[in-house]
Structure formats: structure tokens, C-alpha cells
Amino acid sequence: MTSGVIRRSFTAAAMLASALFGGAARANPTPYQLNMERGASTWSQVPYHLNNISLGVCVVIGILVFGAMFIAMFRFRKSRGAVAEKWSHNTLLEVIWTTIPVIILVVLAYLATGGLTSWADTTGSQMTVKVTGYQWKWRYDYEEYLGKPISKVGFMSKLDSQSDQTRQLDSGLDPFKVKVGDENTYLLNVDKPLVVPVDTKIRFIITGADVIHSWWVPALGWKLDAIPGIVNAAWTNIQTPGTYRGQCAELCGQDHGFMPIVVVALSKPDFAKWLAEQQAKSAPPPAAPAAAPAAASTAAAPKTAQVSAAPVADAQG
Amino acid sequence: MSTIDPSKPIRMTQQNTSSATVDPVSDNRRKGVRRTVTITAAIALAFFLVSFVQIVLMK
Amino acid sequence: MSHAATHDHHDDHHGAPKNFFQRWCMSTNHKDIGTLYLVFALLMFFIGGSFAMLIRAELFKPGLQLMQPYFFNQLTTMHALVMIFGAIMPAFVGLGNWMIPLMVGAPDMALPRMNNLSFWILPFAFTLLLSTLFSAGGGPAGGWTMYPPLSLQSDSLAYVVFSVHLMGISSIMGAINIIATILNMRAPGMELLKMPVFVWSWLITAFLLIAVMPVLAGAVTMLLTDKYFGTNFFNPGGGGDPVLYQHIFWFFGHPEVYIMILPAFGIISEIIPTFSRKPIFGYKAMVFAIASIAFLSFIVWAHHMFAVGLPLGAEIFFMYATMLIAVPTGVKVFNWVSTMWGGSMTFETPMLFAIAFVILFTIGGFSGLMLALVPADFQYHDTYFVVAHFHYVLVTGALFAIIAATYYWLPKWSGRMYSEFWGKMHFWNSVIWVNVLFFPQHFLGLAGMPRRIPDYNVAFANFNMVSSIGGFLFGASQLIFLGVLVHGVFFSKKKATDRVWEGAKGLEWTVPSPAPFHTFDVPPVIHDDELAHGHVND
Ligand code: HEM
Numbered sequence: 001m002t003s004g005v006i007r008r009s010f011t012a013a014a015m016l017a018s019a020l021f022g023g024a025a026r027a028n029p030t031p032y033q034l035n036m037e038r039g040a041s042t043w044s045q046v047p048y049h050l051n052n053i054s055l056g057v058c059v060v061i062g063i064l065v066f067g068a069m070f071i072a073m074f075r076f077r078k079s080r081g082a083v084a085e086k087w088s089h090n091t092l093l094e095v096i097w098t099t100i101p102v103i104i105l106v107v108l109a110y111l112a113t114g115g116l117t118s119w120a121d122t123t124g125s126q127m128t129v130k131v132t133g134y135q136w137k138w139r140y141d142y143e144e145y146l147g148k149p150i151s152k153v154g155f156m157s158k159l160d161s162q163s164d165q166t167r168q169l170d171s172g173l174d175p176f177k178v179k180v181g182d183e184n185t186y187l188l189n190v191d192k193p194l195v196v197p198v199d200t201k202i203r204f205i206i207t208g209a210d211v212i213h214s215w216w217v218p219a220l221g222w223k224l225d226a227i228p229g230i231v232n233a234a235w236t237n238i239q240t241p242g243t244y245r246g247q248c249a250e251l252c253g254q255d256h257g258f259m260p261i262v263v264v265a266l267s268k269p270d271f272a273k274w275l276a277e278q279q280a281k282s283a284p285p286p287a288a289p290a291a292a293p294a295a296a297s298t299a300a301a302p303k304t305a306q307v308s309a310a311p312v313a314d315a316q317g
Numbered sequence: 318m319s320t321i322d323p324s325k326p327i328r329m330t331q332q333n334t335s336s337a338t339v340d341p342v343s344d345n346r347r348k349g350v351r352r353t354v355t356i357t358a359a360i361a362l363a364f365f366l367v368s369f370v371q372i373v374l375m376k
Numbered sequence: 377m378s379h380a381a382t383h384d385h386h387d388d389h390h391g392a393p394k395n396f397f398q399r400w401c402m403s404t405n406h407k408d409i410g411t412l413y414l415v416f417a418l419l420m421f422f423i424g425g426s427f428a429m430l431i432r433a434e435l436f437k438p439g440l441q442l443m444q445p446y447f448f449n450q451l452t453t454m455h456a457l458v459m460i461f462g463a464i465m466p467a468f469v470g471l472g473n474w475m476i477p478l479m480v481g482a483p484d485m486a487l488p489r490m491n492n493l494s495f496w497i498l499p500f501a502f503t504l505l506l507s508t509l510f511s512a513g514g515g516p517a518g519g520w521t522m523y524p525p526l527s528l529q530s531d532s533l534a535y536v537v538f539s540v541h542l543m544g545i546s547s548i549m550g551a552i553n554i555i556a557t558i559l560n561m562r563a564p565g566m567e568l569l570k571m572p573v574f575v576w577s578w579l580i581t582a583f584l585l586i587a588v589m590p591v592l593a594g595a596v597t598m599l600l601t602d603k604y605f606g607t608n609f610f611n612p613g614g615g616g617d618p619v620l621y622q623h624i625f626w627f628f629g630h631p632e633v634y635i636m637i638l639p640a641f642g643i644i645s646e647i648i649p650t651f652s653r654k655p656i657f658g659y660k661a662m663v664f665a666i667a668s669i670a671f672l673s674f675i676v677w678a679h680h681m682f683a684v685g686l687p688l689g690a691e692i693f694f695m696y697a698t699m700l701i702a703v704p705t706g707v708k709v710f711n712w713v714s715t716m717w718g719g720s721m722t723f724e725t726p727m728l729f730a731i732a733f734v735i736l737f738t739i740g741g742f743s744g745l746m747l748a749l750v751p752a753d754f755q756y757h758d759t760y761f762v763v764a765h766f767h768y769v770l771v772t773g774a775l776f777a778i779i780a781a782t783y784y785w786l787p788k789w790s791g792r793m794y795s796e797f798w799g800k801m802h803f804w805n806s807v808i809w810v811n812v813l814f815f816p817q818h819f820l821g822l823a824g825m826p827r828r829i830p831d832y833n834v835a836f837a838n839f840n841m842v843s844s845i846g847g848f849l850f851g852a853s854q855l856i857f858l859g860v861l862v863h864g865v866f867f868s869k870k871k872a873t874d875r876v877w878e879g880a881k882g883l884e885w886t887v888p889s890p891a892p893f894h895t896f897d898v899p900p901v902i903h904d905d906e907l908a909h910g911h912v913n914d
């Protein structure tokens with residue numbers, strides 16, 4: 001119903017927008033990037049489309065207003081012999097240019113409200129991850145997956161060492177050489193990324209340990225503050241597997257610029273495998289607890305036995 | 318319709334902190350100013366206090 | 377008018393005192409205090425500007441080249457505090473001091489001694505604030521918004537809080553003085569609805585000031601007691617809530633941004649009619665728009681907090697209220713364009729800056745509208761998109777209006793014409809480089825660059841370099857301004873006429889140029905057709 005209408009109007013505007021901005025879906029920033037990206041989650045297109053629609057509205061109004069101004073500046077110059085007129089108001093015009101903006105605003109508000117309401121609905125999630133901001137790193141704790149609680153899968157995630165060495169004052173190292181494959185990952189890479197499955201409604205509960213941080217991965221379409229003493233909730237549902245990079249978005253002290261976020265979205269089976277490995281690793285060496293096989297994939301089961309002796313320190317960033 | 322005749326240099330009173338001179342402000346103005354200051358200062362004080370009250374209430 | 381005779385006997389004290397200390401430190405004269413404010417604002421503009429140059433130098437290319445991140449954070453914090461509280465606000469107070477009594481036909485401000493105090497607090501406040509940069513722990517580095525818990529980690533918090541208190545006291549006294557002057561000191565016949573829009577804008581701004589500066593004082597006082605006196609207003613460990621600080625801060629903060637733009641609206645509403653030789657379009661609508669913007673500014677504060685996790689209902693309310701502000705703002709822009717339409721325009725430097733204001737401020741308003749849409753703000757918030765937004769409204773808005781006002785009234789102040797050629801040089805350099813400086817920042821924000829970071833991924837390198845180049849050249853262009861000012865005040869050979877501009881109307885143009893030390897000692901007789909808005913009925 002309403003959301004359908006919203007989606008359709010978004011789609012219509014999206015076609016216009018992608019014509020304008022060549023919107024091939026990329027996830028991470030690229031040189032000379034001019035506009036927001038569509039993102040990779042089911043919801044991330046909401047801000048993307050709102051951005052394009054409101055930008056379009058502003059461009060049109062701008063052309064009209066600035067156009068009128070430039071015409072005035074050419075037609076009514078004293079040097080062209082223009083003589084000033086005496087009038088100084090016009091009720092009809094004033095009513096028109098108060099009403100038309102109101103109508104435009106109502107439309108924008110309607111679209112934005114729909115998008116916001118869907119964002120705020122964290123019910124029906126299939127997975128829960130707790131995110132904690134620290135000066136200056138993130139901690140991820142996996143709480144629950146497909147209705148089953150997960151314990152002891154959690155780790156710190158901080159700036160990767162190559163970026164960290166390069167970013168030191170007078171390091172003499174070249175930021176352009178910090179790469180993973182072809183992609184420059186300077187200041188956008190971590191030692192241990194957050195790994196999540198695609199096609200899963202993931203609920204994030206976000207909090208801060210010391211000062212306020214803000215957890216932001218542009219490809220997911222939102223940021224949310226990580227505030228000490230407060231637990232915030234948001235959700236995402238990533239559609240395409242991939243690596244999505246973001247940064248802390250609330251000033252949090254000297255290394256605020258150096259606490260990136262990396263989310264790796266895996267297919268569901270790959271994720272199940274990964275999760276089982278993690279659970280196995282964190283299990284205490286002697287008795288493998290019953291929690292480990294709880295993970296969905298049976299394929300992971302034999303591996304559990306093998307890795308159970310692996311050093312626990314590995315899980316700590 | 319200038320209120321000042323440029324051909325005649327204007328002589329006017331100088332007030333400063335060390336030598337107050339004839340105050341051109343009439344009595345009415347004086348009272349008005351006093352009332353305005355009282356009211357505005359009260360508003361300022363009220364907002365200052367409200368910022369604390371707000372905190373206590375929202376806790 | 378035969379008033380001149382009545383004054384001939386006050387021979388002993390007319391002109392300004394000769395003694396430098398007496399004249400400037402003990403002054404109770406609204407013109408001299410106005411000058412003090414303006415000179416102070418100019419000084420702060422260059423100090424804050426030099427911080428900005430350092431920031432842009434560090435951001436010139438990826439990698440840290442010049443400074444440690446912590447010092448970078450001190451620079452961004454100080455840049456904002458100095459520009460907002462040291463440059464923009466005092467500049468408007470200076471303009472108000474100089475022009476309001478002249479525009480309403482008052483002999484001086486209502487409270488001349490308090491006026492002196494309001495000004496002289498400021499140099500002390502800023503000496504204190506700037507001195508923290510040289511202290512062991514460094515200056516404040518938690519951003520001008522001073523969010524706890526981060527701001528509580530700073531060793532210089534007490535100094536900053538004290539200097540904010542001083543600035544607040546200064547602004548409140550200044551605001552009370554302006555209200556008292558406008559409400560009580562107008563010449564007979566200068567009815568409220570005949571006042572220039574600039575005076576109206578200051579009246580409304582002054583009310584905003586007395587309502588919100590105390591709230592800021594309250595907020596920083598709580599920071600202080602949280603850090604040093606064991607209270608827990610914002611400390612979650614003790615049952616406090618860091619988000620409450622943000623509510624209080626932005627209850628101050630959003631009206632504060634309007635404090636920095638409403639007087640600019642007033643200035644532009646003076647300049648455009650003068651150089652269009654046509655009365656302002658929709659005088660009453662203009663005044664009403666300012667008043668409604670001021671009112672709305674009290675109920676939109678949480679649009680700065682969309683990402684803190686407010687309840688859905690609150691996000692929706694603040695989104696709608698914020699969008700509503702676009703309507704009166706639009707009315708103002710449309711009315712300025714309509715004032716130009718059908719006029720007989722010339723393009724002296726003040727008019728050029730005013731036209732640039734209308735266009736570029738509107739661009740800042742557009743990005744403001746985009747920011748108001750909560751889902752989009754989830755992406756924009758705390759990125760360079762926001763940085764671009766507020767620099768369009770504050771630099772090409774508030775600052776351009778101050779510059780326009782300076783060119784517009786300088787001949788009245790100094791009695792000499794500034795150099796039109798160099799004024800235009802200043803204009804074209806400013807308007808080009810400011811856009812090179814700030815426009816690419818929209819792209820950076822949209823591509824995902826957070827604000828307040830000293831270093832960035834190489835994907836952001838191109839536009840940062842463009843922006844820095846624009847920044848250096850914009851900074852350099854302001855040296856032209858300094859040159860024009862010094863020449864226009866001390867050296868120009870070209871004497872200004874009393875009216876200065878052909879189309880100028882209003883009381884301020886009826887006094888000689890330079891304006892004598894005392895004016896309107898005896899209230900002027902108001903003639904409606906002499907006023908910019910005296911005869912219009914709308
Ligand atoms: C059409 C009118 C305007 C609207 C709808 C608007 C909206 C907004 C919004 C929603 C934000 C928050 C962005 C964020 O942090 O995510 C913002 C930030 C800001 N705006 Fe505006 N704005 C408008 C006009 C102005 C004006 C006139 C000024 C000042 C002259 C101004 C100055 C600022 C400043 C300084 C900030 C950033 C504060 C900070 O976080 O440090 N805005 N604006």
C-alpha cells in the first residue's frame with residue numbers, strides 16, 4: 001500500500017537519477033565521486049533516492065530563482081536606461097510563492113516519513129550484533145543468529161597496521177601504496193572485519209564504552225551514534241556479498257579519523273561456516289560445549305574439533 | 318530634509334565614564350529603558366535556570 | 377530645523393577625546409564602540425582564518441604532513457569558536473551599534489556605559505580562550521559543540537567554560553542594550569513598522585540572544601561541575617545522560633545559527649533596495665518572515681541530533697518543523713529578487729556582495745533542506761556535506777553580508793570613498809575562490825568523507841586538494857579587503873557625500889559624512905518619504 005506507492009515513486013525518480021548520475025552500484029568511495037551511492041542493503045536506496053529527488057527539486061527551484069535574478073540584472077540596469085518602478089508588493093504572487101513550496105515540502109516529507117518509518121522498524125530480525133565504540137576501535141559481539149543465542153563470538157576491530165604505519169606524522173610512507181588488491185584501503189581497512197550474512201535482517205545494537213562514536217557504513221545507508229549509557233538499535237539487510245567500508249562519524253578524540261569499519265558480507269553458507277569456526281575457536285579447549293553445533297551448517301562440525309585447540313588470542317584484535 | 322545642516326558644524330554633548338554631562342534622554346525614555354532592561358534581564362535569567370530545571374525533569 | 381543654535385553653548389565637550397585611552401577604552405559613544413567591535417571582529421577573522429589555513433594545509437593531500445591529530449582537533453575547535461563568537465557575532469554587534477541609533481534617530485545606545493563593558497569583556501574572553509593553545513594540555517579539542525564525555529577529557533575545559541561565560545555575558549548585555557535602544561530611543565514618528573529591516577532584524581535577533589545565551593551558559597556550567605565538582609548531569613556512570621547535553625546545546629545552537637543570519641537578512645534588505653532604487657518588496661512580509669524564522673528556530677534543534685537515536689515521533693516532528701523553515705526563508709529570497717525586478721540597478725561593491733549573498737545563501741538553504749530529510753541526513757550527518765552547508769550559509773551568507781555592510785556604510789563612517797576598483801577585485805576573488813573552496817566539499821561528503829578528520833583515504837584526495845587551493849586563495853583575497861579598508865579609512869582622497877549612494881534612503885544618510893561624533897542629540901523630525909519604508913503600506 002503506502003510503501004508500495006513510495007517505492008514506485010522512488011523507482012521513477014531513480015530512473016531519472018541514474019540517467020543523471022550514471023548510478024552503477026559501487027560501494028566504496030572512488031576518486032572524483034560526485035554523488036551518494038545507492039548502497040548495498042535493502043534500505044540504503046531510501047536515502048539515495050531522497051538525496052536525488054531533493055537535489056532535483058533544489059536544482060529546478062534554483063534555476064527558476066537565479067534565472068529570474070539574472071534576467072532582472074540584465075533588463076533592469078541603470079546603464080541600460082531602466083527607470084525604477086514604484087510598486088512594492090503583489091498579493092497574488094506572494095500567495096503563490098508561499099503555497100508552491102509548501103506543496104513541494106509536503107511531498108518530500110511524505111517520502112521521507114515512509115523511509116524513516118521502515119528504518120525504525122527493527123522487528124523480525126534474524127540476527128543480532130552488538131557494536132561498541134572505544135577510543136579508538138570497535139568491538140563486535142555476535143549475540144544471536146537465526147533465533148539461537150551465540151556466546152563468546154566477539155572481537156576488537158581496529159585500523160590495519162599498514163594504514164597505521166603510513167598515517168604516522170612524517171612516516172615517509174605513501175598513502176597511495178596502501179592497497180588490498182587493486183583497491184586503495186588507506187584508513188579504510190581493519191585487522192578484523194565484521195562478518196555478516198547477506199539476505200538476513202540483522203539488528204545492530206550500538207553503544208559506546210568511553211565517549212560518543214558513530215557507526216557508519218555508507219553502503220548500509222545510515223549512521224547511528226554509539227553513546228555510553230545508551231543502547232541504540234538499527235537494522236540492515238545486505239543484498240550483495242562484498243566488502244563495505246566506513247568510518248567513525250562522531251568526533252571522539254585524537255584518533256577519531258583512524259577507527260574505520262569494515263563489513264564483509266558473505267553468502268549464508270559461507271557465513272555459517274565462518275561462524276562455526278569462530279565459535280570453535282572461542283570454545284574452551286577441553287570440553288567442546290553444545291553451543292558450537294548450534295550453528296546452522298553441519299559442514300562446519302568436523303572442523304570444530306580441529307580448531308578447538310587454536311589460540312584464543314587470535315580472536316582478540 | 319536633512320536633520321543636520323552641514324554648513325553649521327554640530328556641537329553636541331559628550332558623555333563618557335569620567336565626565337557625564339547633560340543627559341538628552343528624557344524621563345520617559347529613562348523609565349522605558351529601565352522597564353525593558355528589567356524584563357529582558359528576567360527573561361535571560363529564567364532561561365538560564367530553565368536549562369537546569371530541564372535537566373532535572375528529564376532525568 | 378533650527379536646532380543647531382541650541383547646541384552652541386556646549387563648547388567644552390563635543391568632538392572625541394584626544395587622549396587615546398580616554399577615547400577608546402573609556403568610550404561610551406556608540407560609534408566608537410561600534411568601531412571597536414568591528415576592528416575586534418576583523419582581528420578575530422584573521423586569527424580564525426589562519427587556523428583555517430592550517431587545517432586546509434594539513435588536508436591538502438592524504439597522509440599527515442604538518443601536525444599531530446590532536447592539534448588538528450584543537451584547530452577545528454578553535455577555528456569555529458573564534459569565527460562564531462569572535463568574528464561573526466561581534467561584527468554584527470558592531471554594525472548594530474554604529475547603525476541602529478543612526479537609523480532610528482537616537483543620540484546613542486540606551487545604556488552607553490554598559491555598552492563599553494559589553495565590548496571590553498571580549499578581548500579578555502578571547503585572550504583566555506586563545507591562551508589555552510599554549511598551555512601544557514593544549515586547547516579544547518572536542519569540537520565547538522563540546523559534547524561530553526569527550527569534552528570532559530580536556531584539561532583546558534575550565535578556561536573554555538569561563539571564556540564562554542564571558543562571551544555570553546557580553547552578548548546578553550549587548551542584546552539588552554539593543555532592545556532597550558530600539559524600543560525606547562526612537563525619534564518621534566519612527567514607528568516600529570517604519571523602521572529599517574536591519575533594525576527589525578536586530579530587534580528579533582536580540583530576543584533570540586537573551587533567550588539562548590543563558591542556556592549555553594547553563595550547559596557549559598554543567599560540564600564544569602561534572603568535571604570538577606562531582607556532579608553527574610551527563611555522566612552515564614552516575615545516572616546522567618550525554619544526550620541531554622546535546623538537547624540543551626542545540627536548544628542554544630540552532631537559534632544561534634539564526635543569530636548569525638538574521639542581521640545579515642536585515643543588511644541585504646537595506647542594500648538591495650538602495651542599488652535597485654526601488655523600495656523593498658513586501659516590507660511587512662519581510663519582517664514577518666524574520667519573526668517566524670526566529671520563532672521556528674526554537675523548535676527545530678534536534679535536527680542536529682537525527683543520528684543519536686531519537687524516538688521515531690521526535691525525528692518526524694523535528695523533520696517537519698525544520699522543513700517548515702524553508703517557507704519563510706523562501707519568501708525572503710523571492711522578495712529580494714522581486715525588489716530587483718523593475719528596478720534601476722547599479723552594481724557597486726556592496727550590491728555585488730549582496731547579490732552573491734542571495735545566490736550562495738540560497739544554495740546553503742537548499743542543502744539545509746536536503747539535510748532536514750531524516751533518512752538522507754543519516755548519510756549526510758557529520759560529513760563534509762554538512763561542512764559545505766554551513767559554510768555556504770555562514771561564509772557566503774553571514775560573512776558576505778558583513779562585508780557588504782562594511783562597503784555600504786564605510787563612507788558614512790570614514791567620510792572617504794573606498795577604492796571601487798579594489799573593492800571589485802576583492803569581490804571577484806572572494807566569490808570565485810569561496811566556491812572553489814566549499815563546493816567540492818559537497819562531493820566529498822556525498823562520497824563518504826566524515827568531518828573533523830585530519831587525514832583521509834586517497835579517493836578523497838582530488839577534491840580536498842581543489843578545496844585547499846580555493847581556501848588559500850580565498851584567504852589571500854581577504855588581504856585585499858584589509859588593504860581596501862586601510863586605504864578607505866585613512867588615505868582615500870575621494871570625499872564621500874552625505875547621501876553616499878544615489879538610491880540610499882533612511883535617517884543614517886541625512887547626517888554628514890563622516891558621521892559626527894554625536895548625532896541626533898535633538899531628535900530629528902521624521903519625513904516618511906525620507907525613509908526607506910516610511911510610505912509603504914504593505
Ligand atoms: C533552510 C534553512 C536551513 C535548514 C533547513 C537547515 C538544516 C540544517 C540541518 C538539518 C543541519 C544538521 C546537519 C547534520 O549535522 O546532520 C544543519 C547544520 C548546520 N546548519 Fe543549517 N539549516 C538551514 C539554514 C542554516 C543557516 C541560515 C545557518 C547559519 C547561518 C545554518 C548553520 C548551520 C550550522 C553551523 C550547522 C552545523 C552545526 C554543527 O554540527 O557544527 N543553517 N542545518
Ligand SMILES: [Cu+2]
Binds near residue numbers: 212249251252
Ligand atoms: Cu570514534
Ligand SMILES: [Cu+2]
Binds near residue numbers: 629633680
Ligand atoms: Cu540547525
